Amino acid sequence: MKLALDTSQTSGSIALADADKLLYSAYFDLRITHSETLMPAIDAAIKTCGASPKEISELYVCLGPGSFTGLRIGLATAKGMAYGLDLPVYGFDALQLTAFPCILSNKKILAVIDARMKQVYAALYNPDLSVLQAPRVLDPQELLDWDLSGTVITGSAVALVRPLLDKANLASSYAPKYFRIPKAEVLFALPALLPPQVYRGEKLFDLEPLYLRESTAQIKHQQNKV
Amino acid sequence: MKLALDTSQTSGSIALADADKLLYSAYFDLRITHSETLMPAIDAAIKTCGASPKEISELYVCLGPGSFTGLRIGLATAKGMAYGLDLPVYGFDALQLTAFPCILSNKKILAVIDARMKQVYAALYNPDLSVLQAPRVLDPQELLDWDLSGTVITGSAVALVRPLLDKANLASSYAPKYFRIPKAEVLFALPALLPPQVYRGEKLFDLEPLYLRESTAQIKHQQNKV
Numbered sequence: 001m002k003l004a005l006d007t008s009q010t011s012g013s014i015a016l017a018d019a020d021k022l023l024y025s026a027y028f029d030l031r032i033t034h035s036e037t038l039m040p041a042i043d044a045a046i047k048t049c050g051a052s053p054k055e056i057s058e059l060y061v062c063l064g065p066g067s068f069t070g071l072r073i074g075l076a077t078a079k080g081m082a083y084g085l086d087l088p089v090y091g092f093d094a095l096q097l098t099a100f101p102c103i104l105s106n107k108k109i110l111a112v113i114d115a116r117m118k119q120v121y122a123a124l125y126n127p128d129l130s131v132l133q134a135p136r137v138l139d140p141q142e143l144l145d146w147d148l149s150g151t152v153i154t155g156s157a158v159a160l161v162r163p164l165l166d167k168a169n170l171a172s173s174y175a176p177k178y179f180r181i182p183k184a185e186v187l188f189a190l191p192a193l194l195p196p197q198v199y200r201g202e203k204l205f206d207l208e209p210l211y212l213r214e215s216t217a218q219i220k221h222q223q224n225k226v
Numbered sequence: 227m228k229l230a231l232d233t234s235q236t237s238g239s240i241a242l243a244d245a246d247k248l249l250y251s252a253y254f255d256l257r258i259t260h261s262e263t264l265m266p267a268i269d270a271a272i273k274t275c276g277a278s279p280k281e282i283s284e285l286y287v288c289l290g291p292g293s294f295t296g297l298r299i300g301l302a303t304a305k306g307m308a309y310g311l312d313l314p315v316y317g318f319d320a321l322q323l324t325a326f327p328c329i330l331s332n333k334k335i336l337a338v339i340d341a342r343m344k345q346v347y348a349a350l351y352n353p354d355l356s357v358l359q360a361p362r363v364l365d366p367q368e369l370l371d372w373d374l375s376g377t378v379i380t381g382s383a384v385a386l387v388r389p390l391l392d393k394a395n396l397a398s399s400y401a402p403k404y405f406r407i408p409k410a411e412v413l414f415a416l417p418a419l420l421p422p423q424v425y426r427g428e429k430l431f432d433l434e435p436l437y438l439r440e441s442t443a444q445i446k447h448q449q450n451k452v
Contacts, residue, residue, distance in 0.1 A: 022407055025253045030275060037274075044270065048263075049256060104378065104405065105330040152330065178415040179330065181248055189404040 002058045004184040007034040007074035008066030008094040015185035016045050023049050025185045034073045060187035063091040064210040065121040071209035090196035092187050095123040095135045098155045100186045101179045103127050105152045112157035120157045129193045137212045140164050148172045154180050228284045230410040233260040233300035234292030234320040241411035242271050249275050251411045260299045286413035289317040290436040291347040297435035316422035318413050321349040321361045324381045326412045327405045329353050331378045338383035346383045355419045363438045366390050374398045380406050
């Protein structure tokens, strides 16, 4: 049985699958921290499926970019389970997870995730999720340098970039809200398109979030040193 | 707060939203009946959101076509809650629910749901979900009379119709598995495209599943009378 986790944003989600069949999935966007919701959600999922944690054979986890604390909780949980049960962990990019529900559009896909401080994490993909613009953190106006003609724009930061992009008249379109919600079960579908990073054994200790920038705390620490 | 239910297939799903924001969703495809899973799932959803049943103000429900017993359980639950709390119920077609995740393809969408006895429930839609072929129950080979060129084919019965359609060389494509999974939260997105049927008060008693055909029990009963 495979378990997928995504805690890279304010929302969280988990999914359980047996080979190719989705057994269970849950999504929650509540005003409580992932540290309170994640383990109970995993436990409820496994119990609902009438299974035990020992039946998990593979872990799929979203590595970010996204919320610093959310990513740390998700990865620590995945590492803990993988270490205890000696499981492989498959790691994926949050922007590819975000882009996936739009692949049927057969258009370029711009994925944007809120990075706080008026910035966004952004990446531009072909419909097969091959990379046109690699993930980075940027001010929304920097997106105007990208070729976004005939692009579908999706992700949790659509509301943040839309006023600016609308003004620029880019002939792009926005994914309806349903398609912008990040879901852990996408992680089961991504390996057909993308080779995941695989972590196991000693390599498990190298499993790190994709931060793309330093945390506010680190930036402040650097500034204080100058 | 809005609650959505889908028990039209062997899988079931529920979702909770506050205005435009999805708060919680759960999907389960287990070998136990909806009569055992549905109420506990609704209760867990409401409790996870820190809410009480009295905060539900609208119900969204999938009317079928699909599993006879599943639909009866889903509709009875919706009717019970709506009667108790005097809520409006918005009813939707299972084939439009199935087609929705493919709307970004900008192609015609063929939705197929397993109807057992080697038959399928099927309907053909434009990308805006307007109807090209109305929902009906049919033998898979009857689909060859429909114009399926440039169509994306989706739903739980893809595996059932694919061998036949592949042979006929229809220049159509199949939605990846991720897009074929029916989700109750789609019901929150459908009203933007489709006017739902609305039930409330006395009209609530008229809330009926969309069966499209008689149940096996009814067919047998008819045959015994002849």
